[in-house]
Amino acid sequence: MAFSKFVTFLVIFISTVAIASAGNFYQDFDITWGDGRAKILNSGQLLTLSLDKSSGSGFQSKNEYLFGKIDMQLKLVPGNSAGTVTAYYLSSKGGAWDEIDFEFLGNLSGDPYILHTNVFSQGKGDREQQIYLWFDPTADFHTYSILWNPQRIVFSVDGTPIREFKNIESSGVPFPKNQPMRIYSSLWNADDWATRGGLVKTDWSKAPFTASYRHFNANACIVSSGISSCDSAQSNKNDWFSEELDSTSYERLKWVQKNYMIYNYCSDNKRFPQGLPQECRMT
Ligand SMILES: *[C@@H]1O[C@H](CO)[C@@H](O)[C@H](O)[C@H]1NC(C)=O
Secondary structure (H helix, E strand, C coil), rough: CHHHHHHHHHHHHHHHHHHHHHHHHHHHHHEEECCCCCEHHHHHHHHHHHHEECCCEEECCCEEEEEEEEEEECCCCCCCCCEEEEEEEEECCCCCCCEEEEEECCCCCCCEEEEEEEEEEECCCCCCCCCCCCCCCCCCCCEEEEEEEECCCEEEEEEEEEEEEECCCHHHHCCCCCCCCCEEEEEEEECCCHHHHHHHCCCHCCEEEEEEEEEEEEEEEEECCCCCCCCCCCCCCCHHHHHHCCCHHHHHHHHHHHHHHHEHHHHCCCCCCCCHHHHHHHH
């Protein structure tokens, strides 16, 4: 009967859409190192990385992306996480690579994590910013997002923008826009620099340290054999492809920079005695 066929179609259609948008770690990622320390759980809905004295662990996306809006929820190593670093980033390959980085630097129980960000274009980084978060990132999952379109890269936390890197190629600053990137994440020991500049060491009696991931969602152009999924006529690039920050978002970005920023390379005159990098002089 036509109606029941329609209902069956609808049920199949809705469940397919739901699966596609929920993301599945088995489908989207490969565990790349850590000898069993990285695990995909709950039928692909949860991924955990762990670190102990012998090794950390990591994963990477199966797909390569060229532009997108990519969300991931992370719950960071709780308790005494001093010395640990959880890195979550996009990167291309080769000597002139592009990279968009989130790095979470652990701390002693009750002391704040640092969220460190950086942008590399054509192998050049040196664009570090650091902030504290306005919540405890170990108590629950929070959403860390990257909007990457031809005009800008925006880092957001729970929908609040924390950083914008604009395309100002016309002023001679290279912008990541030609090299597809994979998503990578790893949990590792960096107690030579991570916590209070290396003063606080990892307490291995608290190992294993564990960070958790869920709700991956990518509205993105997938590149395979040099062809972007966004090139085909039917695929309408969504709003994100031309998304910009509205005035409310700029207010929130300013709020973060005013209240939570610890370090901004653009204010580090000592580091750049010959003058601040070009992109810092444009805003
Ligand atoms: C750890 O806590 C100390 C003391 O509050 C603080 O100075 C530091 O910025 C925090 N974060 C890291 C990663 O060191």
